[in-house]
Amino acid sequence: xxxRPALAHLAPWALPIALIVLWExxxxxxxxxSRILPEPxxxxxxxxxxxxxxxxxxxxxxxxxxxxxxxxxxAGAGLLLGLLTGSVRRAETLLDTTxxxxxxxxxxxxxxxxxxxxxxxxxAKLFLLAVGVFFPVYLNTFHGIRxxxxxxxxxxxxxxxxxxxxxxxxxxxxxxxxxxxxxxxxLGLVWVLLIVAxxxxxxxxxxxxxxxxxxxxxxxxxxxxxxxxALLGKAADVLARALERRCLRWNPAYR
Amino acid sequence: xxxxxxERDTLETAAARGTHGVALTxxxxxxxxxxxRVLDGIDVALAPGEFVAIVGRSGCGKSTLLRAIASLExxxxxxxxxxxDVRMMFQEARLLPWKSxxxxxxxxxxxxxxxxRSALQAVGLAGRATDxxxxxxxxxxxxxxxxxxxxxxxxxxxxxxxxxxLDALTRIEMQRLIExxxxxxxxxxxxxxxxxxxxxxxxxxxLVIEQGRIALDVKVALPRPRRRDAAxxxxxTKLLDRLLAS
Numbered sequence: 001x002x003x004r005p006a007l008a009h010l011a012p013w014a015l016p017i018a019l020i021v022l023w024e025x026x027x028x029x030x031x032x033x034s035r036i037l038p039e040p041x042x043x044x045x046x047x048x049x050x051x052x053x054x055x056x057x058x059x060x061x062x063x064x065x066x067x068x069x070x071x072x073x074x075a076g077a078g079l080l081l082g083l084l085t086g087s088v089r090r091a092e093t094l095l096d097t098t099x100x101x102x103x104x105x106x107x108x109x110x111x112x113x114x115x116x117x118x119x120x121x122x123x124a125k126l127f128l129l130a131v132g133v134f135f136p137v138y139l140n141t142f143h144g145i146r147x148x149x150x151x152x153x154x155x156x157x158x159x160x161x162x163x164x165x166x167x168x169x170x171x172x173x174x175x176x177x178x179x180x181x182x183x184x185x186x187l188g189l190v191w192v193l194l195i196v197a198x199x200x201x202x203x204x205x206x207x208x209x210x211x212x213x214x215x216x217x218x219x220x221x222x223x224x225x226x227x228x229x230a231l232l233g234k235a236a237d238v239l240a241r242a243l244e245r246r247c248l249r250w251n252p253a254y255r
Numbered sequence: 256x257x258x259x260x261x262e263r264d265t266l267e268t269a270a271a272r273g274t275h276g277v278a279l280t281x282x283x284x285x286x287x288x289x290x291x292r293v294l295d296g297i298d299v300a301l302a303p304g305e306f307v308a309i310v311g312r313s314g315c316g317k318s319t320l321l322r323a324i325a326s327l328e329x330x331x332x333x334x335x336x337x338x339x340d341v342r343m344m345f346q347e348a349r350l351l352p353w354k355s356x357x358x359x360x361x362x363x364x365x366x367x368x369x370x371x372r373s374a375l376q377a378v379g380l381a382g383r384a385t386d387x388x389x390x391x392x393x394x395x396x397x398x399x400x401x402x403x404x405x406x407x408x409x410x411x412x413x414x415x416x417x418x419x420x421l422d423a424l425t426r427i428e429m430q431r432l433i434e435x436x437x438x439x440x441x442x443x444x445x446x447x448x449x450x451x452x453x454x455x456x457x458x459x460x461x462l463v464i465e466q467g468r469i470a471l472d473v474k475v476a477l478p479r480p481r482r483r484d485a486a487x488x489x490x491x492t493k494l495l496d497r498l499l500a501s
Contacts (some may be wrong), residue, residue, distance in 0.1 A: 151345070151347065151349055154327065156351075156362065156363075158325055158326075159342070159403070159407075161362060169351065169354070173353040176353075250352050250388075250389065251353075251389070252389050
């Protein structure tokens, strides 16, 4: 089926469009109070106003920067430690039990402590994001390294491949599918954590914009914030899939 | 160990081929897994350039013996004398799925791609150099594995039932390919197989292993390429009878 009719392409969007039309109609004839749920048209207008004033861009930039830095710190540390404990038995003995214990603490339960340690500035938010993102990446990296196909490792060793080339050409690529599962999960998680981090205490960011709008009963702006999170989450997922397709193109399952 | 007539003959033909195969001596090799003795004093000498097949029932220790020669198993006692430069073909092709066919052949090599290209040419897969292994059939994967082993010009090639999973026709093709490459290059070859016909078709000498010992050591003095004639059948019957009796 290379040439699907245009109608078939639109089919997945039929339900969302129908819902939006129904929602608009319900708001127009007065079934829905604008205090509970503003009409879609009002949300679109709020979106436009915020974009035109540059306010949206400012908040978006702050949130994106936080998400990217928190993710880079947490996922980077998770990757490095996962590679270490996965490859070196002694590192596993020393670190893994501790990490498994810490893993069971939800990142959000750390909020009171984080506020005590870092106050309410930027580092508190980054810490929270980094801790949350660390574990999915760490666990999947560790698992990926450990479950690397030993028959391939044996073959490579018998062909004289050892040390760094063995790691680079055999163990790491074997672990990559699992590592990318961790990365994808972490990319989804980073937005959840960001929402919470930005609603605690912030002077900018989408979370701040949403909480601020709630104070003034601007439900249309609240909805713009929620929709933005949905879009950013989707964008992160698309990015992760593209990364998988690029890195795992040898695997027929990812083509 | 004394050198009998046929062995000397093998040595001479090997020399005539311009061999670079090595001699291999196994001296009283023993290996146990827990209480189970897998190799129980294997004592054998292989001439340079000789093609030896090892047959036996499942679990007789033939694969362990091959892995011991490749230094993939630690021995309990005994010694293996060779020059240590050995390449192995496994039951499965064991190609790295994330490397192209050509890069798989180049594994463990540095420098340019010329040797890898000519090795692929030798196994008839020059046109598939840039493909992923996932795009190849089972027989093609084993041919890439053969190219990967041969690109190192090993003086000793070990084959651990590499054709076991292939269909009958592909198998015969691969046997002919292995035989022609062995004739052209003169390496010493050790083939582990459960297929008596395959052993007789390829080897100068067949060893039957039973409970970790060499039960039978037979020279195959048939002209190459081997035809399935009366002498072939007689030898096959002899070996099968020995295997079935064990």
